[in-house]
Amino acid sequence: MAEYEVRGVRTDDELRAANDLMAKTQLPNYWDSLGWLESAGPVWADVEREHTRVALAAGELVGALRLLPLTLRIGRARLGAVGIGWVSTPPARRNRGVASALMRDALDYTRDRGAPFSLLYGVPDLYHRFGYVTMLPEYSVVVESAAVPGSYPGFVLMRPVTRDDIPELMGIHQAHEAGVSCSIVRTAEHYRSQFVSAAPKTPYWCDWPAAKALFDEHGNLAAYFMPQTAPAELHIKELGVTDCASCGALLHAAMAMARETGLRRVRFHVPPYHPFARYLEGIDSVHQARHFGNREGMMALTGLEACLNAMQPEWTERVRQNGLEGATRECTLVVGEAAFRVVLEESGLCIKKGPGKNPLPLSPGEFIRLLVGYSHTEDVLAEKTPCLKGEDYRFVTALFPKRTPFIWPIDHF
Ligand SMILES: CC(C)(COP(=O)(O)OP(=O)(O)OC[C@H]1O[C@@H](n2cnc3c(N)ncnc32)[C@H](O)[C@@H]1OP(=O)(O)O)[C@@H](O)C(=O)NCCC(=O)NCCS
Incomplete structure (x- = not known):
């Protein structure tokens, strides 16, 4: 597989070439796409030049995509995310790993920013290989x-x-x-x-x-x-x-x-x-x-610890609403190789790294779907920890209620 240099655009010319490639590659209407790329990207709040990423082979432009920093809400929690859009490889360069190189770079960029999630709207059966799961119905x-x-x-x-x-x-x-x-x-x-x-x-x-x-x-x-x-x-x-x-x-x-x-x-x-x-x-x-299968609104987990810490205000409120304040409960989220305890003590709710009681083993994708309320918690618990009962069960269902994940159409990117 060829080696690609992947990085943010550096000059106006590079930005123009990347926008031209993305507009040509994606939608039928070139001028509408170019208009959006030129007007919606560089002049938007929080969008910087380096958010247009390019892949180069021996100095030649062979691929591009656009990043968009976002903040998502889950109840009272505010979670950082980086959106990915316009993933583009020109026809003559396809199936040689260009998009894969761009995606690896985009996920690294998201992790380096400390954002817990990467979010995109995907074509069918492409992005699961990079860790994305579908979680946004229309x-x-x-x-x-x-x-x-x-x-x-x-x-x-x-x-x-x-x-x-x-x-x-x-x-x-x-x-x-x-x-x-x-x-x-x-x-x-x-x-x-x-x-x-x-x-x-x-x-x-x-x-x-x-x-x-x-x-x-x-x-x-x-x-x-x-x-x-x-x-x-x-x-x-x-x-x-x-x-x-x-x-x-x-x-x-x-x-x-x-x-x-x-x-x-x-x-x-x-x-x-x-x-x-x-x-x-x-x-x-x-x-x-x-609902969509392996396409459209999808997310990948890029920072478990940051995600759990950002959830604390929401979980504290969920504990209060469910009358669990003052109780002592614990659940251990085992996501891939990482384990974090969500501990409810008299002094409040906190997140602690490492293994503990009531382990709930989840893949990163299963964790995302549970967290955003796409999955039904009862189904997940029945499959993953059928022995969890009583107050511990109530604690976990309080943390992960069924929700309505939704992004308004005009916020698509
Ligand atoms: C989709 C696109 C970006 C793929 O680019 P690419 O450089 O050919 O992709 P890669 O060579 O890195 O392929 C990565 C993997 O995805 C698969 N793949 C490639 N194009 C795919 C497609 N359109 N749909 C599903 N899977 C695809 C490859 O088989 C490869 O699989 P593997 O890792 O299991 O071998 C390119 O075809 C394109 O620009 N298409 C038009 C625009 C578009 O639809 N962009 C996506 C917007 S969400």
Whole structure:
């Protein structure tokens, strides 16, 4: 197998060549892809030039990918991750280990930054060989326009969102993310970055200039949604609501927009925990969860200890919610070769390195799926530690509840 030099781009010319390769290799629309690579990458918060990685053979560009530093939430925990996108080898260079070299470099980069996770959206049957497991279903709710006739009273104004709306957009978004797992923590800087991105035609990429804000009779921004037309349906790829009335207003505004564009169906890309999804349970609607096998949203573990330490605030709260405060419990997570004890003492919850009581043996992939709430803990425990019973069992199920891993479409990269 050939040797490749893999590193971050160093010059504007190298960056241009890498963007050109990635845009040519990936999506059918070269100019849309290039637009996104040029506008969404270098000018985004936290994105540095070295995040565009290239593979070189005797000085010639033979592959590239793009890294994106992220923060994910699991309840109260905030976990560092590095996203990987645009993995590209030109056709003449394929099947000679270029992508493998780029992936090894990207995983090393992630470990060196101390981020516990690497995250990507994968083509089928490629990334498992680098340690990635599927853990992000896609959720959406489909409503036929016949199910929502007429208009909605009470909401006086709908206008395009602007950058000045960012504080309200952020507040509305954050209010409903506490129950979710893995969604990306957005900062004001992140919103400002997304406003400058230019690839509105590409499915699911952010398009804030097309998004609409709805105001209530007091002039408050009460709901917003980001539409995208497709041949058969109108997609709403991002939305936010504040209360029941704003759900009704958003629904009617989206259905009216579909009718105006000659579409009979609206697909809201919204996870089941969200109040708007729950509101739609009250009308004719189809609620879908799409699971993937070895493709799409996948993660690899790059830092077990950092991950466990970052989980402490969330686990402390889970212990409190489950009435276990003050109890003495222990579980040992044996992930691959590494063992860490999660110890509950009178003084609180702590993580200790090394073997201990109630071992739970897991592969790194099984650990990820358990941690993010993709797996059902009861099933994992029945398989891995069938003898675990009573209060110890209750402790482990308190740490690993079933959750809804979800990343909003516009945060895909
Ligand atoms: C996918 C792609 C990056 C692979 O690049 P590459 O340099 O040929 O990959 P490598 O030679 O390092 O192959 C690594 C392994 O993946 C396998 N593989 C290669 N291309 C694959 C594909 N498209 N799907 C599934 N497996 C693939 C190889 O057989 C090899 O397996 P092995 O390690 O078991 O022998 C390249 O085909 C490409 O640019 N495709 C178009 C863009 C794309 O789809 N990118 C992925 C975005 S998520």
